[in-house]
Amino acid sequence: MGRPNWVPAGTDLEKPNAARVYDYYLGGSHNFEVDREMARRAVELWPELPQIMRANRAFLRRSVQYLAERGFTRFLDIGSGIPTFGPVHDAARAVRPESRVVYVDHDPVAVAHSRLILDGDPLSSTVLADLRDVDGLLADPDVAALLEPGEPVAVLLVAVLHFVDDRDEPEKVVARLRDALPPGSALVLSHASLEGAAEQAGPHQELYRRTPTPLTMRDRDRITGLFDGFDLVEPGLVYLPEWHPESPEAVGPHPERMTGMAGVGLLS
Template sequence: MSERVSRVPEGVDTGKPSAARLYDYLLGGGHNFAADRALAEKFLRAQPNARTIARLNRAFLRRAVLFMMDNGIRQFLDLGSGIPTVGNVHEIAQKSDPGSRVVYVDFEEVAVAHSQLILENDPRAAIIQEDMTRPEAVLKAAEASGLIDFAQPVGVLTVGVFHFVPEKADPASVVAAYRDAVPAGSYLAFSHFTQDLQPEEMAGIVEVMKKSQNPIFPRTRTEVEGFFSGFELTEPGIVPLPLWRPEGTNTDDPDKAGIYGAVGRKP
């Protein structure tokens, strides 16, 4: 078999690349097709640091989950969760507390199919096939799963996904809908591509992704800050990913990170 994906849902157009499978390839995963790898190579030519950026984003996810757990969070809603790879949210959370519960959300068929395989024997984790920009549908399905109790604080994870949402979809109002659905003491983890860091490379990425089904819309630090309306930013605020609560010796250049990250708490 020429492709490395072991389970392809019926109806998936393997010749049409997706951002989820591109990210999987950059992380060294095997859930991607030739079209995804071809797009990834163009992505790498525009931004040679892309694999490092993908790694930094995944590491931020881990640190954000552990930070939330240190602050009492035991249930997570992971929006745009993507292709399963090492260090999934339920693995991080349940290693710390086996009772932790996670609901993943993604509309990409391959991501959902492989998530279902990984989670089939885990009663405390589930995947919902839904578009995160439809918060009413997502929240209804999350509640129906029996894994999220919206009377208790929730960790909402939006890691490396909202730069795929155009302004016409009003992404700030989408985030606000999730904010309004969770109680005080909940947290939002957010990372987002920016043109503030390496603008030439980011412009190249934008051009490459225009030819995919997932164009990218990088935003400034001020624009990213707007997503945290109604949240109190935790230290160190909105920073390039290597600077957000790094562990041990940090050798990554923040000026080449390409992505801002932050965590906020709903008061």
């Protein structure tokens, strides 16, 4: 198999990678047949998976543009995967061309891909760090520079906290991030939910138990609690398609089938 120019030397092209599988769900081109085969097996167990991933990505784009329209130019995307197919820097710079973005992921493969893709972009950088080690993440020079006082920062925790086990206390993880933010900052969050499709929760979580990244779905109250210290903007915590939809038709007849809840909060 040939190695495209966005693939780092030494990458195992015969082993599927979660970030590239996600790119495939989104309709991107930064994936290989081994990733597509893994995705097809997952869809056999969870047919709505691609639609859920795309609804999540669409929420990311809408929320970033919402904040950019309100003056935000600094974005910290934690659990970013590979920034392809509608990445944060594209969404933000469509409104604010001067926007700075720091992408953070704990997967070395995703980070290596990202650094090649973003090579030559002086306003974007990629950091290898684990959300569960917040102090280590905050100590990274690129992250520390982004969080310097002067302007608010939008922290994006999009489809990542459900990969933080209860033993790692996700509420404390978010609180530590919140306390490091400049005044006026924002939290963008989406999370796999037990609401709306409770009968699917067991199979969904069982599917992910077979992977290195098991999934913990949480109910509305637990997800709302992650916004402690932030004021939720309208319409509050809602299903993915319901957050500032581009049109009523975009919500669809059963938004709860997207099994994810989303919201944006402003630091109070």
